[in-house]
Amino acid sequence: MIHICNVERYHAPSAEELQALRESHVLLKKYDYERKPLHRGYTDKILTIDVGTKEAMIADIPAEVKEKFIGGKGYCLRYLWDAVNPQTRWDSPENEIVMSAGPIAGITQYGGTGKTLICTISPMTDIPIDSNVGGFFGPYLKFAGFDALEIRGKSDTDVVVVIDATKGTISFEEAPMEHFDAHILCEELTALYADNENDKKNIAVAAAGSAADYCNLGMLNFSFYDPRRGVTRLKQAGRGGIGRVFRNKRIKALVCKIGGVKANLNDVYDFGLINKTGLKFHREVANNDAKQNDMRGVGTAYSLRTLADYDIVPTHNFKFGDAPGIDEMTAAVFKADWLTQGAADGCWYGCSMACAKASDHFLLKTGPYKGQRVCVDGPEYESAAGLGPSCGIYNPQEVLEINFYCDTYGLDTISYGTMTAFLMECYERGILNKERTGGLDLTWGNAADDLEMMHQMARNEGFGKIAALGIHKQKEYFAKMGWGDMNEMNDFGMEQKGLEYSEYSAKESLAQQGGYGLTNKGPQHDEAWLIFMDQVNNQIPTFEDKAEALYFYPMFRTWFGLMGLCKLPWNDIVPADNALTDDPKMVPEHVENYLNLYYGVTGQKIDTKEMIRQSERVYNFQRIFNIRMGKGLRANDAIPYRSAGPVFEDEYLWREERYDTQLVELAGYTPEQVKSMSLQERMAATRKHREDQYQKLIDAVYPKRGWNMNGVPTIAHLKELGMDLPELLEIVEPLQ
């Protein structure tokens, strides 16, 4: 086991290297500004930068916007709406990247209080994507005087935008010599803008990576400096191609520099309450984490082994769920051999849950950095499951190397994993072959060629250009080339609305099929993770119950995105006496903590009803935003059959007894009938039943959410929410 005491510090760029970088910078434009300090979690200012014209503008955030949209994702969507029109596509100059951290973000007394939400029109879905990320940039932006940042326009050269709160300046600089890959670029810029070693922790960088120039699944890294290791580490706003938009605007990086993090920079309403709530939480983590999930030991990857026991880990592109080789890469293996223990691995100050684990001085075996030793963050559960079992890979070293290159190249690990699994299945089915892949052997488990494909993506070469498209456009391309049948690929290509699925197999949970299918941005589990409640606990057996869950959880979880909160401290650790509460799954004491934090920061008392209401306003706004951009109706909530049931014979045979039993118990066949049916007949009957169930689920969910049967929010519901804004009514009125 590796302990932080034995980890050598990383080498920083030398003084000569930094001098050369400094001299190469060209200042294009610089603005002075007066920093407005925070008051009760807000500055009420938004910074708009146009990288095309190199303008920086500061405006007040109107009280009505604050009241209805709160912050975080609410602000991102509101300002994005105002910037775009129905014809705007991801690469239109008016498309914006908007980021906002939310009122609670930046406090340091409670766990998980440093998240930033980012929205843009996605190159993968053509609708707004939202993605959350840890790291320093969002909270530092608040400390620099801004509740939100909107970025518009397109630069004609690569540009770095520097917000320096210590000097009160915003500058646009050409920075031609820095590397493009995030692990080096963020290190270079951190060293360059810090006054000295001690000042590095005051620098936050946002950067994509070289593959984000070409790949729709490009993501955005946010840095956080780790003084113990002496290295700049990265967290990711992974989903939906934000990094692609960032690079299309030719932004090389954003830098935010502050004078230091202090206990009460948010100038909160009741600091004592926040402190008290935080202390209670930290004690709970210290006492219970090792007995519960061991987040401090292994991070979210703790669940890899155990989820395989429930057939939930996507295996061979979600065909199966039991990840048969998982014993080779369990959390215990990662902990024993790879992940450094004993470090304060929080992605924001004060997060005692500290799940941002790292593998130190990891030796790379491939690609441009072959032979170098680097710090690899993660892997989180999603990355490990998607890059590993879904592609038939069970070697921790290989998974870590793929994870590292995804991060530094600026690729979303979830989309990359799900997409590679799709390509591997295409290879298995003969839709792809070596001739079509330019020699890549995409057999299940072939990590070497998986990595080679990713290196090609970063170089914009060969089959990497096709991999860069993502599943949705790959299906179209393969069909156009006459390589594959569109209907068949639609069944097993795990994407919806253009976004690749995140890494849970939902076949045995109808509610989770809805948890993926009835999302705003596409199939990401952050709206609703209902598999256990449904599949195992059987707590929501009826359509009515499932619909209630698919109303409540997406709203509850949206709230974290309005506030700048990480969801993990809500339920990845629970109080010791949680079992004795009325509703243990909701972790009532933690919900109370969140209401206290909101009150402590803003001075406004709310209850859970108002919490849901705040989210519901933003949630419905996003749904209507989707409709405005051409998606967001019932037809767009259809899911690939693979997420609901077995597409191919080997998939059915894997759990034949289960499926046969369900035909009797759930679909109304007699045992004799099932016995007399061929495999194809049983598969067809299973499919019909499961597809019917999904439609019935939609019929139950839409009214619960205040939508009509086409998935359009009703005018009455918008009125009730106080969201009968003219621009929303204009969209929904013709669809009532």
Add this chain to the structure above:
Amino acid sequence: MQLNHREYAGFREGITVQDVIDENKFTWPKLVVRCNGKVIWPQDYAQTVLQENDDLEVIHLLGGG
């Protein structure tokens, strides 16, 4: 005996909470176990013998935020 509101086919004389957890591969680290509404703590799983009319709930708490 009921397990999570479904008839438990594996019921037999002398079966304990721990047996049910093992047989069903309930390996999730955060379980709340209730028998007829009463919480059973982990240290008591192996000693708690179940009866034919018992209503056992093994609630898996959510994870992943």
